[in-house]
Amino acid sequence: MTDTAPRELPLQELDEVIIRFAGDSGDGMQLTGDQFTSISAALGNDLATLPEFPAEIRAPQGTLAGVSAFQVRISDFAITTPGDAPTVLVAMNPAALKAQLHNLVQGGAIIINTDAFSEKNLEKAGYESNPLEDGSLDGYRSYPVPMSQITRDAVAEHGVKPRDAERSKNFFALGLISWMYTRPVEPTMEFIGTKFRGKELVIKANEAAFHAGYNFGETAELFESHYEIKPAELPKGEYTNVNGNTALAWGCAAAGQLARLPVFLGSYPITPASDILHDLSELKHFGVRTFQAEDEIAAAASAVGAAFGGALAFTTTSGPGVALKGETLGLAVSLELPLVVIDIQRGGPSTGLPTKPEQADLLMAMYGRHSESPMPIVAPKSPADCFNAAIEACRIALRYRTPVMLLSDGYLATSSEPWLLPDIDSLPDIGVDFHTGFNGTNEDGDGIFLPYLRDSETLARPWAIPGTPDLMHRIGGIEKEDESGNISYDPANHQKMVDLRAAKIEGIDVPDVEVAGDPDADFCMLGWGSTWGAIDAAVDRLQAAGKKVAHVHLTHLNPFPKNLGEVLSKFETVICPEMNAGQLVDLVRAKYLLDVKPVNKMNGVPFTTAEIESAALQAIEAS
């Protein structure tokens, strides 16, 4: 095909495309998807991504269990989700095709690596006959491409062994897709040079494979046209593409600077939270000290110790880890020290679905400690919002001297979106002063320090750190006497302390909720955390179809915004889509006696816009 002259193909304009790259977990699909995302971001498209990978590091090659996928949606308008269903599927082997085909829209395009469709691979994927020949792809536009062979041929001249050549086929796919969607070549060449620095042969092979893919699109008479997606109309400014876990890590580091405190992270590796530990471990030059503890309990306990010493302390984990930390968090509630606990929720119970999201730790965050141990809860609504949520959690922790739970999930953790970078100077000052002097007197009139004498406005106790002269004091998990902090088993004192701890959390200043969509609607959707994107997109669609719909979204779950009950009570019908069996519904019903209707989903996959739209339509019709 090298002697075929480039053809002049028509260029079609699209408003969006949703591409899903799928292959074996060793095929480099995440890398391919990430790079396509980066190029598209630089072109000014709006975008959202949804990686999907197996819990196993390398499940048996060629099997359904080993399929790794990366979905990216790019558009010329503002979007809030990675899209319900891909319009283009890149299938690197039979298992990828089989595992992903059901996601593809009817009539969607499939770009298939036909070289991988050997009898052996078909059998591993559980195909009884070859789907390329038996008509199973009839409802789609399929583009068979011998990717492995062309890649091998293309890299051969650089002296790459055929076995190693296979590894470059993801760059062939990236080249082909880059051609199809008129993405520039240069950024990927730069990326390859940086990513594989020092490995000259790998660089040459990947570059050659990419070019081969790009040229194949242009010269093989397979495609009718190629496409263009113009930049989206987004607010002016400087953007970066960020996923939720990185945004959290950056938010933690930022909070340290905004509070003028050294950051301490005690953590134990757990999917899908480990990347926060990784990212913060790279930020030692920010004075961020990370401690990889011996277990989840020690991770939390070390953070409590660091907080006592005056650090801005974090512990990051996922649901099973929160369960283990429960007693330590109860101690932090009792000690009234600032601490931020980040829970990247995943499917459960027990080990459950480590790489799949749920929002089912809400009640654990709320009640998962013995006795009355209230903890504030914040929940980011999008990947980039994780940055704000980290700072907000720290603000509450520091101002009120309390452990705070931040609930993200496996969807936000790995999904990415463009983020309009904030003006650093506009970020809030969340610093608080350590206590340095006496705050009481004894019977002799001498100055004394009362570690549980509270601020009248916030009910926070003074934070006096070791090293402060004269303020030596002891704190502990045993019930303390109000003000003095001395051990007390007095019944009236315990009642008072229980009431004070509750009042402190209940009194936290959180912003009022705002009603998105149509505030005069009779119908409202209530959401929290990561369902924001899908609900927001559903509201747009419903409004476009002439329905009156409101949307209330919570990023503060304890305490609730003060106006929440009043706002919700104005709607005739309220539904609440959440990735659990109805936990926010339970809380709202209990607190406001409002009959909020649950819309639940727990299959490890985030809500699609269509699912929410359909639930809303049903509820509107029923009302």
Add this chain to the structure above:
Amino acid sequence: MTDTSTRTEPADWATDQEVRWCPGCGDYSILTAMRMLMPELEVDRENTVFVSGIGCAARFPYYMNTYGMHGIHGRAPAIATGLAMARPDLDVWVIGGDGDMMSIGGNHLIHALRRNVNLNILLFNNMIYGLTKGQFSPTSEVGKVTKSSPMGSVDSPFNPMSVALGAEASFVARTHDMDRQHMMEMFRRAHDHKGASIVEVFQNCNVFNDGAWEGITKKGNRDSNLITLEHGKPVKFGADGEFGVVIDNGTAKVVSVADVGESALLVHDETKPDPSTAFMLSRLSRGPFEPTPIGVFRAVERIEYATSSTAQLAMAQNDKGAGDLSSLLRSRGTWQV
């Protein structure tokens, strides 16, 4: 402490809180030893922190006029690790009993020791659960009859010194509550050691396990059963030094000096990098009924944990400059709209 005018007295280290251990508890003599030692260490109360878990021993921080935290069961070494990392300038003491540190907190203890966090860990070993009223502990002997083991415990006990040496702790020592001077000396050594120090204190619980250590700690029994380890000296004991310890085929053994001659005795070297000999010494006794070593088993130099961690922070700042938020947010590439 920089100035003699602020020199403290033992009473300055006491709080106004009533000490609530049972009358006659061994913890009182440990508390007294600590309060007496503190002025001698010439440290400041505000730079000293006592961290504990749960148990009788764990009430200790309430009685020391320093900063203190009474934590949760078993977690004191982990809490203290975070504190010592965040605040390497502090003197951090960890206090716990055998249930607290060998059972529920065993994991945290061995990890604090292997990391060599700058903590002074005191393990009050009374071979019983006191605060929960008398169940067998992880250091109780096999056959121990308690409320939870009416037919005798079937659990093999831990030897805390063997555990600590197995975790390659850099400072390992043992003392007992009947000898204040020795306790003070061991606590002082633990304090002066940079890194994780563990001191096991044989402590009498006069309510639930009274006299458990008497076979070695009672005045009349010390000559025959207490071996005081001293660095650079042959390991000898007895009223006239008539017994000694030799290493025979990889095992420490008690011998009669007259039989083997003084030159055959093991000369104690607490600074030996390899912990094997110290481990053999820890295995010498199976319980408080036969010759048992006290003193410093091991004291070696090893880089302290927070020091290493701090060095990395400094190195990163040196390489990358002080963290700049604006460039961090742009570190993965940006574009303009």
